[in-house]
Amino acid sequence: MSDYNEFLDEVLISEEQLQTRIRQLGAEISRDYRDQDLLLICVLRGGVLFLADLMRQINVPLSIDFMAVSSYGAGSRQSKGQVRITLDLTTSIEGRSVLLVEDIIDSGHTIASVLEMLSLRRPSSLRVCVLLDKADRREVVVPIHYRGFTIPNKFVFGYGLDLDEYHRNLPFVGVLRPDKASELDQAG
Ligand code: IMP
Numbered sequence: 001m002s003d004y005n006e007f008l009d010e011v012l013i014s015e016e017q018l019q020t021r022i023r024q025l026g027a028e029i030s031r032d033y034r035d036q037d038l039l040l041i042c043v044l045r046g047g048v049l050f051l052a053d054l055m056r057q058i059n060v061p062l063s064i065d066f067m068a069v070s071s072y073g074a075g076s077r078q079s080k081g082q083v084r085i086t087l088d089l090t091t092s093i094e095g096r097s098v099l100l101v102e103d104i105i106d107s108g109h110t111i112a113s114v115l116e117m118l119s120l121r122r123p124s125s126l127r128v129c130v131l132l133d134k135a136d137r138r139e140v141v142v143p144i145h146y147r148g149f150t151i152p153n154k155f156v157f158g159y160g161l162d163l164d165e166y167h168r169n170l171p172f173v174g175v176l177r178p179d180k181a182s183e184l185d186q187a188g
């Protein structure tokens, strides 16, 4: 995998913009979850940077857990319908105030499916906090309680989001150069 500059069209959201917005979200969540048993659930792998920064901006007691899902027979840039849990939570969520922390919602199928599965486990509440919302691409209705940024329909990477598993470590969100998209698709 080459240097990220080769793939970068433009920086969409800078490190400073991300951190400013995350501070605001943290303050909002802290207010809303006072006196509740807050459990943040991070959907791996894209959500890890967001979770790590967000939880440091929340000032009420909380715990965290992780899960990973993969979509049935879909490529990395297209997801349709049901997903399957590839890594499950280690804690019970029954009776807890669950906040799902996600990197990006595109069609909405992934998160809709995760919400459906988690709601069967009887949390006392279940909400979604997403950093990036590609609203124009939505195919199913997803309730979003906390939203970082609404972004245009462009493929983005960095700050947790990958280009074929690389470049998740970038501190900003960048747009993939359109001429590079097909190259990556073929690489699988
Ligand atoms: P959805 O099920 O269509 O909402 O897809 C959500 C998942 O697709 C995310 O969790 C990401 O893994 C992936 N995804 C969607 N758009 C992008 C993008 O622009 N960059 C990187 N990953 C993306």
Ligand code: MG
Pocket: 046, 076, 162
């Ligand atoms: Mg991905």
